[in-house]
Amino acid sequence: RAVIQRLRNYACLALWCGNSRIDHLHETGRLGQGRKFYGRSIYYDVLPTLLLEWDPDRDYIPTTPYSETPSKRRNAPTEGTHHCWQVWNDYAPVSDYLFEAAQIPRFLDEFGLQSLLSTHALQRVCPSHRLYSGSAALEKHNYQEEGATRLARYSAALFCPPLTLEDQIEQSQLAQARAIKLCVEQLRAHNHINGGLLFWTANDCAAAAGFSAVDYAGCPKALYFYARRFFAPVLVTLKMDRNAYLDGHLQNGKVVVVNDTALPLTGKVSCRCMDFYGRYLDGVEYPVSIGPFSKSSPHALPRSLALPAAPNRCLLHLQLETDAGLIAENRFYYLPDKYIDWPTADFDVRISTVEPHCQCIEVASPVFLRDVSITPPEKATLSDNFLDIPPAQPQRIFIHYREPAPLTRTPLGLRSIPCQLRSGKM
Incomplete structure (x- = not known):
């Protein structure tokens, strides 16, 4: 009762959920075959009764993943809420976030990737002489089974081996941010099927490598800043082909503009292939008109933009402009960072x-x-x-x-x- 009274007036509270995965674990026998479901009355009787009294205008579901149809398989992407942990838990590549049409979740409420804490946070819990990659003191603050191996697996898919601990921290945070960006933008581009998503998680309560966008010391990770962009009300992005992803091309890629505002939107989309010196190599422009809370029809990339001659020396830049100016932009790369011929950095x-x-x-x-x-x-x-x-x-x-x-x-x-x-x- 005290928790309900404390939280019920927060505008960000969408609905109440009794538990995470307990029903699913019980039904699949992972809590023991044939065991009694202890605590079931808490989620199906006690909590809904209290909420009916103290917060009657907000919805409640007893568990997640959740299905309102008992005959449906729990955690099926086509019914209720869905958890997606093949990426990270099962070591699946992030390209698994490019769901096949039949597997697009109706509501994805758990998915994520871990990353390391900031240097500032680590300095609070590790002695200075132990702050180096691979130290026992550092890996002690990773509670995930094979956590260090998983972090290395997803960072190595994008980057060369880190030279310093600072490199390792930043690589893990960028790998996390880009994976979540890929999933969020793909689902927003399919918002006629997907009704929303929640990545795991906003913040942390422990000094450990974790799924959060803000670490326990209050330091924002790369994901925090990425999220402000990929959750922007107006988004220009690519529907990408799963087989082409990270294959040196964006073949079968389609440009989509998502308008999650209450106003119609009319403008011009520019798709440009550019080198790293800002030189324009090729491009196309087309008009777009989108209603409120809607998205544009997918616009196929021309072959010259999907399959550039030198994918290691260029990028794809998408822009949406209206009479008010630049509304949204996005960038896509044809190769992982480690395969790109970056020019000598200068600033x-x-x-x-x-x-x-x-x-x-x-x-x-x-x-x-x-x-x-x-x-x-x-x-x-x-x-x-x-x-x-x-x-x-x-x-x-x-x-x-x-x-x-x-x-x-x-x-x-x-x-x-x-x-x-x-x-x-x-």
Whole structure:
């Protein structure tokens, strides 16, 4: 009763759920064949009775995965809620998130990938002389069975072996963020079948490698910043072919614009293949008109954009523009980072104090920089992070400190693991 009263007025609370997977584990015999379902009355009698009294206007389901049809197989993607753990738990590749049409979940409420904590968080729980890759003290803070092996498996699919612990942390966070992005955008592009999703999970209560977007010390991971983009109300993305994914091409890829706003949207979609110096190689434009809470018809990529001559030296840039300007953009790469011929990283950074507690960091580069991360000298809130820096398009990031902002000459970390940019401190 106390928990219901404490949480019921939060606007973000969509519905109540009695338990996670207990019914499913019991039905499949994983809690013991023929065993009594202890606690069943809590989920089917006690909790619904209390909620009827203290929060009658909000829905309740006794368990997840959940099916309202008893004859249906629980956790079937075509019925109720669905958990997808083939990726991570079963070591399946992230391309498994490119669901076949018959396997698209109606509502996906559990899926995810783990990543390491931030250096700031690890410094709280590991002695400094134990802060290195593979140390027993570090792996102690990973409670997943074969957790270190799983982290390495998904990072290695994208990156060269890490040189430092900082590299390992960032690679794991980027592997997590990109996997969740792939799943979310594919399901949003199929929103005529999929009604929504929840990735696991928002934050952590333990100092351990985990599925969260924010670690236990309150430090946002790459997933936190990625989520703000892939959950944007208007999204331009690709429906991708599962067999072509990470095969050096985007063959059979189709551009889709998702409009999750209450207003109609009319504009122009631009699809451009560009090299890492910002040079335009090929492209196509077409008009689009989308109703509220709807999506555009899929638009097939021309062969020249799906199968470029040098996939290791270019990227696909999607943009949606209206009379109000640029509304949404997205970028897709033809190969994993480790196979891309990145140009020599170069950049210019300007730091200015705009308010007593706020600094503006402007980063510019003559070449394309992917997933640039900034590490302030002390704990602070960043307006953005893990962002791309296109050639000759300076990007501004605002850093808000709890105390007055440090001097502009205070060391600041700037890195781009994909582009092998490790400036250390500036």
